[in-house]
Amino acid sequence: MAMPKREPTKLVPVPSTNIIPERDVDKSPILECRHLGIDFGGLTAVNDFNMAIGRTEIAGLIGPNGAGKTTVFNLLTKVYQPTRGTILLDGVDTHSMSTVQVNKAGIARTFQNIRLFSNLSVEDNVKLGLHNHISYGLWQGLFRLPGYWQGEKVAHERAMELLSIFDMENLASTKAGSLPYGAQRRLEIVRALATNPSLLLLDEPAAGMNPSETAELMENIVKIRDTFQIAVLLIEHDMSLVMSICEGICVLNFGQIIAKGTPDEIQADPVVIEAYLGKQKEG
Amino acid sequence: MVTFLTRLINGISLGSVYAIIALGYTMVYGIAKMLNFAHGDVIMVGAYVCFFAVANFALPPLAGVALAMLVCTVLGMVIERLAYKPLRQAPSLAVLITAIGVSYFLQNGAQLLWGSNNKMFPSFLSGDALSLLNGDLRVSLVTVVNVVVCVVIMLALTWFTSRTKMGKAMRACSEDKGAAQLMGINVDTTISMTFAIGSALAAVAGVLYMSSYPILVPTTGSMPGIKAFTAAVFGGIGSIPGAFLGGLLLGVIEIFAGGYISTQLQNAIVFAVLIVVLLVKPSGLLGKQIREKV
Amino acid sequence: MNKLKSMSPATRTNFLTYAAVILTFAILQPLSAAGKISPTLQGQLVPVCAYVVMALSLNLTVGVLGELSLGHAGFMSVGAFSGAVCASALQNVIPASGLRLGVSMVVGALLAGIVGTIISVPVLRLNGDYLAIVTLAFGQIIKSIVENLYVGVDAKGLHFSFLQPTMRLGEGGRMILNGPMGIPNISKISTFLAGFILIMVTLAVIFNLVNSRSGRAIMALRDNRIAAESVGINVIKYKMMAFVISAALAGAAGALFSLGQNTIVASKFDFNMSILILVYVVLGGQGKMWGSILAASFLTILPETAAMRDLKDYRMLAYAIVLILVMLATNSPALKGFFARFFRRKEDKTEKGGAQ
Numbered sequence: 001m002a003m004p005k006r007e008p009t010k011l012v013p014v015p016s017t018n019i020i021p022e023r024d025v026d027k028s029p030i031l032e033c034r035h036l037g038i039d040f041g042g043l044t045a046v047n048d049f050n051m052a053i054g055r056t057e058i059a060g061l062i063g064p065n066g067a068g069k070t071t072v073f074n075l076l077t078k079v080y081q082p083t084r085g086t087i088l089l090d091g092v093d094t095h096s097m098s099t100v101q102v103n104k105a106g107i108a109r110t111f112q113n114i115r116l117f118s119n120l121s122v123e124d125n126v127k128l129g130l131h132n133h134i135s136y137g138l139w140q141g142l143f144r145l146p147g148y149w150q151g152e153k154v155a156h157e158r159a160m161e162l163l164s165i166f167d168m169e170n171l172a173s174t175k176a177g178s179l180p181y182g183a184q185r186r187l188e189i190v191r192a193l194a195t196n197p198s199l200l201l202l203d204e205p206a207a208g209m210n211p212s213e214t215a216e217l218m219e220n221i222v223k224i225r226d227t228f229q230i231a232v233l234l235i236e237h238d239m240s241l242v243m244s245i246c247e248g249i250c251v252l253n254f255g256q257i258i259a260k261g262t263p264d265e266i267q268a269d270p271v272v273i274e275a276y277l278g279k280q281k282e283g
Numbered sequence: 284m285v286t287f288l289t290r291l292i293n294g295i296s297l298g299s300v301y302a303i304i305a306l307g308y309t310m311v312y313g314i315a316k317m318l319n320f321a322h323g324d325v326i327m328v329g330a331y332v333c334f335f336a337v338a339n340f341a342l343p344p345l346a347g348v349a350l351a352m353l354v355c356t357v358l359g360m361v362i363e364r365l366a367y368k369p370l371r372q373a374p375s376l377a378v379l380i381t382a383i384g385v386s387y388f389l390q391n392g393a394q395l396l397w398g399s400n401n402k403m404f405p406s407f408l409s410g411d412a413l414s415l416l417n418g419d420l421r422v423s424l425v426t427v428v429n430v431v432v433c434v435v436i437m438l439a440l441t442w443f444t445s446r447t448k449m450g451k452a453m454r455a456c457s458e459d460k461g462a463a464q465l466m467g468i469n470v471d472t473t474i475s476m477t478f479a480i481g482s483a484l485a486a487v488a489g490v491l492y493m494s495s496y497p498i499l500v501p502t503t504g505s506m507p508g509i510k511a512f513t514a515a516v517f518g519g520i521g522s523i524p525g526a527f528l529g530g531l532l533l534g535v536i537e538i539f540a541g542g543y544i545s546t547q548l549q550n551a552i553v554f555a556v557l558i559v560v561l562l563v564k565p566s567g568l569l570g571k572q573i574r575e576k577v
Numbered sequence: 578m579n580k581l582k583s584m585s586p587a588t589r590t591n592f593l594t595y596a597a598v599i600l601t602f603a604i605l606q607p608l609s610a611a612g613k614i615s616p617t618l619q620g621q622l623v624p625v626c627a628y629v630v631m632a633l634s635l636n637l638t639v640g641v642l643g644e645l646s647l648g649h650a651g652f653m654s655v656g657a658f659s660g661a662v663c664a665s666a667l668q669n670v671i672p673a674s675g676l677r678l679g680v681s682m683v684v685g686a687l688l689a690g691i692v693g694t695i696i697s698v699p700v701l702r703l704n705g706d707y708l709a710i711v712t713l714a715f716g717q718i719i720k721s722i723v724e725n726l727y728v729g730v731d732a733k734g735l736h737f738s739f740l741q742p743t744m745r746l747g748e749g750g751r752m753i754l755n756g757p758m759g760i761p762n763i764s765k766i767s768t769f770l771a772g773f774i775l776i777m778v779t780l781a782v783i784f785n786l787v788n789s790r791s792g793r794a795i796m797a798l799r800d801n802r803i804a805a806e807s808v809g810i811n812v813i814k815y816k817m818m819a820f821v822i823s824a825a826l827a828g829a830a831g832a833l834f835s836l837g838q839n840t841i842v843a844s845k846f847d848f849n850m851s852i853l854i855l856v857y858v859v860l861g862g863q864g865k866m867w868g869s870i871l872a873a874s875f876l877t878i879l880p881e882t883a884a885m886r887d888l889k890d891y892r893m894l895a896y897a898i899v900l901i902l903v904m905l906a907t908n909s910p911a912l913k914g915f916f917a918r919f920f921r922r923k924e925d926k927t928e929k930g931g932a933q
Contacts, residue, residue, distance in 0.1 A: 077807060103809035115804035117797045127790075128797045132809045134790050138818065141789025142782060148789060155790075173585065195808050318706045366901055369909035375705045376645050377908040380859055383647075383852060384900030391894040505848075512710065545740060551721035554714035561707055562699050 008262050009057075009247035019260060021247050024054030028091055030106075030199050030231045031076070036085035037255075038075060045071045046255040049085065053199065053248070058225055058232045060246030062239075062266075064275060068255040069235045070112055073201050077109050078102045090198065104132060108197035110188040112204050112235070118177030122168065122187055125176050126159040129194025133158075162190050165227075166220060182213050186220075193224065200224070202234040206241050214238060218245050243267065251275065285419045290542045291535060296426035297495065298534020299433035303488040304511030305518065305526035306440060307481030313457040313521035314477045317375070320382035321362060322485060323508015324389035329355045329486030330404065330493045330503060331397055337405055344407035351486040359482025360475050368471070386505070393501035401500055404493035425494045432491065436484060437527045444523065449476055457521065506550070510537070513557040519570020528568060591784045594867045598780065602773040609769055617881050623837035625877045626772025627653075627830045632857035632869035633779045634826035639855070640864030641787060642819040643799030645709040648696075648716025649854050652827035653834065654846035655692050656685030658723055660832025661760050661841060665753045666730050674766040682775065682832040689828020692719070693821045701816040704802075716851055723843040728754035759842030760835070767837035775833055776870070779826050783866060786822065795819045856896045859903055 011019040020029050029052040036049040046068040053059045061069050074080045076087060078099045087094045089105055097105060108129075117125050127134070136151035163169045166186040171179065176187060185205055192200055205221070206214045218241050225232055236242050242249065243263040251259040251266060253275040259266055266272055304326060311319045329351040336347035366385050370378050406425075413422040444450035452473045455463040464470050492507055493499060510533060518529025533553065540552035560567065584592065608614050609622060631653060638646045660681040671677040696715050703711060727738040731750025738744045742756055754760050786792040794815040797805040806812060835841045857876060861868025880892050 079803070079806075099806040100809050100811055103807060109807055111804065111807075115801045115807075117800035117804065119800050120793070120796055124793055124796075128793055128805070128810065129808045131790065131794055136790060138786075138789075138791045141791055142785050144785060151790065191808060318710070366905070369905055369911060372910065373904075373908035376639075376643065377904050379645055379706055379709055380855070381901050381904040383855070384897050384904065387852065387893060387897035388901065391897055395890060395894060509713065513714075516707075516710070545725075547725050547740065548721055551718045554717050557714050558699060558711055561703060561711055565703065565707065 008264060011248050011262055019248060020052050020054035021057050024056055027055050029053055029088075030055050030090055031233070032088040033076075034086045034088070036072075036075060036082055036087060038071065038080055038083045044255055046075065046252075047084075049075075049252075049255075049257060051250050051257070051260075053231045053233055055198075055231055056225060056229055057247050058221065058234070058245050060242040060249040061233060061235045061252060062237075062242055062249060063252035063258075067252040069252055070203060071255075072252070073109060073203055073235065076102070076201060077107055103195055103197075106196075106198035107201060108192035108195045108199075109201035110185070110192055110203055110205060112207070114181075114184050114188055116176040116184055116187060116191075118175070120176055121173050122163070122176055122179065123156070123159050123172040125187055125191050126162055126194050127155050129162075129191040130155050130158055131195075133194075133196060159194070162194050165193070165224065166190060181208050182210075185209070186217075189220075189224075193228070197230060199231045199233065202232065202236075204235055204237065206236055206238045214241055217241070221245060286542070288420055290538050292420075292422055292426055294535030294538035295531055296423075296429045296534070297538060298514075298531035299429040300488050300491045300495070300530075301507065301511045301514045301534050302433050302527045302530025303436055303484050303491070304507060305515040305530045306436065306523060307484050307488075308512050308515040309518070309520055309522060309526040310440075310453070310477050310481050312515070314453055315363075315367065315371075315474050317367065317378045318382060318512070319367075319478075319481070320379065320508075321385035321389055322481065323504040323506075323511070324386050324393075325355050325359060325362075325482050325485040325504070326489035326492065326508060327393060327499075327501060327504030328358060328389060329489035330499055331393060331402075332486070333490050334402055334404055334493075334499055337407070338402075344405075348487065348490050351490060352483045355482040355486035355489075356479045359478040359485070363475055363478040368474075386508075390501045390505070397501070399501060401498050404497040404499050406494060406497060425491075428494075429491050432487065433527070433530075436487070437523070440480075440523055449473070453477055510553055513553065513560075516557065516567055517560050519567025522567070522569045525567055525569035587788075590867065591780075594784075594870070595777070595780060597867070598773070598776055598870065602769075606769060606773075618878065621878055621881055622769040623767045623772050624834060625874050626769070626776055627834035627837070628854070628857065628873040628877050629870050630772075630775055630779045630830035630833070631827055631854045632861065632873040633776075633783060633866055634823045634830065635854050636858045636861070636864065636866060636869045637783055637786075637819055637823040637826070639858050640862075641783075641792070641799065642795050642816060642823075644704075644816070644820075645712075645855075646820075646823070647709050647713035647848070647851050647855070648719070649712075649823075649827055650846040650848070650850035651716035651719035652689040652693060652824040653831035653850070654719055654723055654843060656682075656689040656828025656831025657835035657841055657846065658726075658754060658760065658831075658843070659688040659828070660685035661763055661835040662728050662735070662753050663832075664764070664766060664836055665760070666735060668764070674764075675768075675771070678766045678768070678771055678833075678836055681836060682771070682829045685832030686825040686829040689831065690821050690825035693824025693828075694817070696824075697817045697820045701813055701820060713848065713851075716848060720843050720847055723846075724757045726754060727752065727756050757843065759840060759845075761840050763836060763838060763840065765837055765839070767833050772833055775829055779829075780866060782822065782826065791815065791818055853896070856900055859900060 010022045031053040033051045037047040136147040140147040249266045259269045332354045333347040333351040336342040452468045514529035514533040518525030541549040663684040664681040729736045729746045729752045731747035857873040861872035
């Protein structure tokens with residue numbers, strides 16, 4: 001991989017047994033989950049999930065298939081209402097918020113099985129991310145009043161600017177559904193970024209990408225964090241990606257957190273190794 | 284009091300017919316996850332077949348019913364094979380529009396074949412009425428037959444789905460088609476069988492419905508069809524006891540609405556019930572909630 | 578012409594659609610005025626315009642929002658009856674028939690829009706098949722209500738009665754709407770010009786909506802509701818917006834239609850009418866506005882032509898078959914390939930999936 005070896009981030013404890021990067025510690029965490037849990041009928045999908053993410057942290061959520069990682073994302077974005085526990089987004093309890101309100105409050109996400117507006121153009125997809133940041137309303141649009149032209153112009157410029165992160169400006173008028181797989185994943189990230197989040201959730205952003213695409217993606221995730229000064233939480237199976245860009249990592253198995261720490265700590269943790277590889281035979 | 288009981292009995296009688304039709308909707312929805320809009324028109328075809336068998340060819344009524352069941356079974360399977368099977372993976376909007384097309388096809392085909400003028404369905408259930416409460420309350424033979432047939436069908440289907448191999452295959456398919464296929468179940472055959480059973484029941488329902496409302500026209504099936512769908516949703520779509528319960532309740536509501544509120548608004552009230560049910564409990568009385576996978 | 582080429586394909590299609598409508602009107606209007614059109618076609622000019630607007634407005638729900646409405650005729654009915662009642666009541670107040678027609682169409686649109694708003698509150702909490710069935714139910718309820726509504730007018734204004742055919746009207750009062758008997762003796766004030774204007778307004782509303790922030794949000798719901806919510810788009814708000822605009826346009830079409838008829842009855846606007854409009858939309862292509870215009874025009878005029886009149890009995894049967902075949906051809910993987918070989922079209926990669 002082309003990524004230079006990073007200095008490992010030092011993680012420090014914050015209230016309620018969670019950890020965040022040392023540099024973010026003078027500000028409260030952007031996200032804090034306390035004893036979060038959800039049951040589907042009799043099945044407990046996630047239980048006692050505790051996690052904090054620093055303002056500018058790139059955090060990872062890993063675990064074997066079916067561990068409940070995407071369910072955590074669905075809880076954070078309120079696709080599912082938690083059965084137990086609290087989610088604090090920038091110190092505010094999201095209990096009564098809907099998916100839409102959570103997005104407005106600052107969480108944006110991508111999806112494991114890509115969910116683009118596939119019949120719309122790339123540019124329109126990004127403009128939909130900008131939806132709540134475009135100020136004109138229905139009537140100005142229907143009658144093409146000056147507000148419409150002004151609003152569309154600003155939206156177009158902003159969309160192009162965001163697309164330039166991944167060098168996708170030349171694809172602006174392409175139908176999103178006809179993009180190659182990797183480009184669809186990147187477009188999803190751009191669309192999420194367009195909503196101006198303070199926390200970006202990426203669900204397997206590197207799935208289906210080749211190693212060079214993955215390397216480029218890693219650089220871009222770091223670049224996004226640095227430029228926008230936001231926190232990123234990602235689910236990923238590509239361990240090289242997770243271990244090289246994530247600062248704090250949370251390992252989930254059967255809906256429970258089994259380990260938390262820096263990449264080095266996680267890699268050395270026998271519990272994690274067992275969860276991934278199974279128990280080693282004695283003798 | 285007698286009026287109330289009479290209406291209740293009429294409601295149960297009509298509701299039994301709705302329940303039989305609703306079973307067809309609910310089984311198909313449970314397995315193929317589609318709203319078979321043409322189901323109501325299969326009823327109409329069944330009624331016509333029985334009508335011609337009895338009136339023109341002088342077959343005994345039971346033979347007429349059997350013939351109608353046979354024709355409808357084949358019709359149901361052919362519809363499934365030609366119109367719905369190619370659309371298994373298509374969006375639900377496309378499937379629903381196709382089903383509406385099939386419904387229209389049957390109605391207009393019937394109109395061309397058999398004309399649009401009214402046909403009086405012969406009443407072969409004109410036996411003596413039962414007298415209860417010193418003759419104040421009369422229960423017609425049609426009512427007795429409706430209820431008995433409905434209960435028998437309901438019990439038979441419950442036995443079929445829980446005890447027979449094909450029935451279990453149906454339940455497996457309604458849970459998870461992919462998994463069912465991996466277990467060696469032939470999904471296509473199972474879906475085809477479901478349509479066959481549903482359509483055969485529609486033929487029975489058609490004859491019973493005609494015994495209460497004997498005017499037969501090509502659009503005869505659409506109203507009871509839509510109402511029975513309402514009943515299926517009411518009871519919880521996909522659930523066999525739900526269809527039974529929903530059918531009975533809807534029949535009673537309809538007769539009560541007509542009797543106590545207004546006959547002109549009878550249908551409007553039935554549809555209002557549908558809307559309220561869908562809003563308050565979209566999964567119906569006995570249905571289960573389905574969670575969307577993200 | 579160069580400017581035409583530099584437009585985006587979607588804008589170009591919109592532009593050409595406007596141009597084609599204007600051109601058709603420019604050709605037909607003088608011919609109609611000079612009496613050079615057959616009486617049958619002459620009589621169809623206003624209904625065709627009404628059906629075109631119905632198809633366009635339904636296409637907003639089906640093609641742009643992506644939800645199936647089976648009660649669209651209900652909104653047409655609301656517009657038709659409120660428009661006709663309004664025109665009748667205003668007969669002496671506004672003598673100029675053009676203005677009276679305009680006011681009636683606005684009233685029809687407003688009332689249908691209000692009914693659409695009321696209905697959309699429960700309807701739009703549902704999705705897919707359930708939403709379709711509830712719109713069907715509402716269509717039936719609207720029909721039942723109009724069938725039992727009686728409206729009279731006297732010096733004091735309008736009088737309404739529900740289920741009771743008798744009402745006390747003042748001196749010189751008269752009944753306008755007679756329940757199941759509908760409205761007789763309508764003074765026909767609808768004109769081809771009014772129909773043309775309504776089509777142009779409808780096109781402008783739909784095209785401008787689709788290419789604006791709100792329209793994008795509506796199409797986002799169609800393409801992926803969950804993703805739309807994840808970027809902060811209010812599902813109910815935009816579904817409702819599409820649904821209500823669609824209802825209001827159908828109401829205006831209803832008023833145009835009824836004021837071009839001698840008599841209207843509630844049973845005309847039944848489920849069959851809803852399906853007929855749906856056939857236009859499906860046949861013309863979901864989301865394709867020019868397709869709706871063509872399909873609605875041809876399928877209204879064609880059965881009236883002398884050659885086709887003998888085959889009138891087969892018309893609905895043919896529609897049913899067409900409906901099924903179009904769905905199979907566009908959605909079945911096997912048939913898709915089969916048809917693709919016949920109609921080998923150049924796939925336009927920059928094509929915008931919105932309304933065209």
